[in-house]
Amino acid sequence: MTLKILSEHACFDGVQGFYEHPSKVTGTTMRFGVYRPPQAKTGPVPVLTYLAGLTCTEETFLIKGGAQRLAAQYKLILVAPDTSPRGAGVAGEDTDWDFGTGAGFYLDATAEPWSKAYRMYSYVTEELPAVVAENFPADMKRQGIFGHSMGGHGALTIALKNPQRYASVSAFAPISAPLQCPWGQKAFAGYLGGDLQAARRYDTVALLEDGARFGGTLLVDQGEADQFLKVQLKPELLEAACRKAGQQLNLRLRPGYDHSYYFVSTFMADHLAHHAAALRA
Amino acid sequence: MTLKILSEHACFDGVQGFYEHPSKVTGTTMRFGVYRPPQAKTGPVPVLTYLAGLTCTEETFLIKGGAQRLAAQYKLILVAPDTSPRGAGVAGEDTDWDFGTGAGFYLDATAEPWSKAYRMYSYVTEELPAVVAENFPADMKRQGIFGHSMGGHGALTIALKNPQRYASVSAFAPISAPLQCPWGQKAFAGYLGGDLQAARRYDTVALLEDGARFGGTLLVDQGEADQFLKVQLKPELLEAACRKAGQQLNLRLRPGYDHSYYFVSTFMADHLAHHAAALRA
Numbered sequence: 001m002t003l004k005i006l007s008e009h010a011c012f013d014g015v016q017g018f019y020e021h022p023s024k025v026t027g028t029t030m031r032f033g034v035y036r037p038p039q040a041k042t043g044p045v046p047v048l049t050y051l052a053g054l055t056c057t058e059e060t061f062l063i064k065g066g067a068q069r070l071a072a073q074y075k076l077i078l079v080a081p082d083t084s085p086r087g088a089g090v091a092g093e094d095t096d097w098d099f100g101t102g103a104g105f106y107l108d109a110t111a112e113p114w115s116k117a118y119r120m121y122s123y124v125t126e127e128l129p130a131v132v133a134e135n136f137p138a139d140m141k142r143q144g145i146f147g148h149s150m151g152g153h154g155a156l157t158i159a160l161k162n163p164q165r166y167a168s169v170s171a172f173a174p175i176s177a178p179l180q181c182p183w184g185q186k187a188f189a190g191y192l193g194g195d196l197q198a199a200r201r202y203d204t205v206a207l208l209e210d211g212a213r214f215g216g217t218l219l220v221d222q223g224e225a226d227q228f229l230k231v232q233l234k235p236e237l238l239e240a241a242c243r244k245a246g247q248q249l250n251l252r253l254r255p256g257y258d259h260s261y262y263f264v265s266t267f268m269a270d271h272l273a274h275h276a277a278a279l280r281a
Numbered sequence: 282m283t284l285k286i287l288s289e290h291a292c293f294d295g296v297q298g299f300y301e302h303p304s305k306v307t308g309t310t311m312r313f314g315v316y317r318p319p320q321a322k323t324g325p326v327p328v329l330t331y332l333a334g335l336t337c338t339e340e341t342f343l344i345k346g347g348a349q350r351l352a353a354q355y356k357l358i359l360v361a362p363d364t365s366p367r368g369a370g371v372a373g374e375d376t377d378w379d380f381g382t383g384a385g386f387y388l389d390a391t392a393e394p395w396s397k398a399y400r401m402y403s404y405v406t407e408e409l410p411a412v413v414a415e416n417f418p419a420d421m422k423r424q425g426i427f428g429h430s431m432g433g434h435g436a437l438t439i440a441l442k443n444p445q446r447y448a449s450v451s452a453f454a455p456i457s458a459p460l461q462c463p464w465g466q467k468a469f470a471g472y473l474g475g476d477l478q479a480a481r482r483y484d485t486v487a488l489l490e491d492g493a494r495f496g497g498t499l500l501v502d503q504g505e506a507d508q509f510l511k512v513q514l515k516p517e518l519l520e521a522a523c524r525k526a527g528q529q530l531n532l533r534l535r536p537g538y539d540h541s542y543y544f545v546s547t548f549m550a551d552h553l554a555h556h557a558a559a560l561r562a
Contacts, residue, residue, distance in 0.1 A: 009538075009539055009541050009543035009544070010504070010506065010535075010537040010538040010539065010543065010544065010547070011543035011544070011546070011547055012546075012547050013547075016543045063344065063345055063542070064344055064345070066347045066350065066546070068543070068546070069347065069546075069547075223291070225291065254291075256291040257290075257291045258290055258291065260290050261344070262290035262291065262292035262297045262349075263290070263291065263292070265292070265293075265347070265349070265350075266291070266292055266293050266294075266350075
């Protein structure tokens, strides 16, 4: 494993680093960020992975989220992957802001020309954890996952499909039902070529309908002034699906809050506390 | 006064806003950010102004600093101006990253062609406070000022020249003696045309030598792994000048920390506590 350090910075008595490595899964050079809390100097600590939203990079959450202070307090490693492969050389990948580069949707594409590089599901669930385990003092038996918007969708679907691996999951303003919103429909049409059965494996509401369950509570914060609330995010579909499935959900609607990191950072402490409790950190 | 709202976002139960207005001082449209804590809904609260460093904008501190959480806790309005005029139309203003646009050095230029627009000292100390007082629930009798790098230089020099107006001052990695470092020498040569007496009015060490004093303690944090420490920042000159002048200084050298906002955000809580105590917030 060749891991290249792009930069490392002291931060809340720990280390905020950015790294890149050649990915076998995507065939590209992938970047990610890791925050190591001070306690990681003396032994492995639990791992909390954050998935960012459309147009974001591995830096977004680590610059804007205000989470390192809390990770230091709760003794958690933070892992933040990029949101897609970059420079894969797929025709059209840089054309749209909501598809292709910066918009990997945390799925494994099956349709051409995307299937070779756009495999963020396998990258996030298999290759990246292996890289983290090999290079950082991470207790991989204690993992949580969360994210924002497209990344909230990623966190919820990944946790529902891997409930044995993740002890905790949460989301800020997730795309709750990509099959039922324009962002998701576009992504599934492009990456999955209209394969509905494949798409249902990447849709939180459909996963719940099809029997997937998470042992803990799904924690979700959603701003009521979010500009994408009604057309793209649709938390009411998540709420209905959880009710019908008997899935525990703690959905908090936040009056006045929008889709920005001013919203995300406001409720970051609640989310880190949720994960820390589940990870017994 | 025409104040245009660029965006407003709920944030820690208060409001993070970005604004622009036609500036009489610079002759350009100036942008700034204001964070209003929840307590500002019911009455005026003290004002803490932050001055950012080279290449930064009015957004940098408000995105990266993690200060809104603390401002909400301490009932402080945060004000963050841009670091220079933009689009002033001065030949060469966009050529260098450390002079001109993004590098106003918080001084009033006297040399041509800079003297018309590059007047950040008057903007920060006169026009911007008037705009804030007119448009926000700000108790202008209780003000503090702080900043990072070039903005730390700005905060220290402004507080030393206006000790009656500011109850508190602090800096992260300030340019301590611009007359004695390349960034400052370049700025003073360009903006002040080599007028040494004018330059001494914008240099913390020279101000102390020339008799300026601040009633409270100058709080300064400086990373020991800062890439600009030895050539540009020179806290040892600040320390010596304070000792000689009898000026109270609390300089903390932080092992391992660099010049980034990963450093700034780590010690933000200390600085907000310092200002809140002085402002009796």
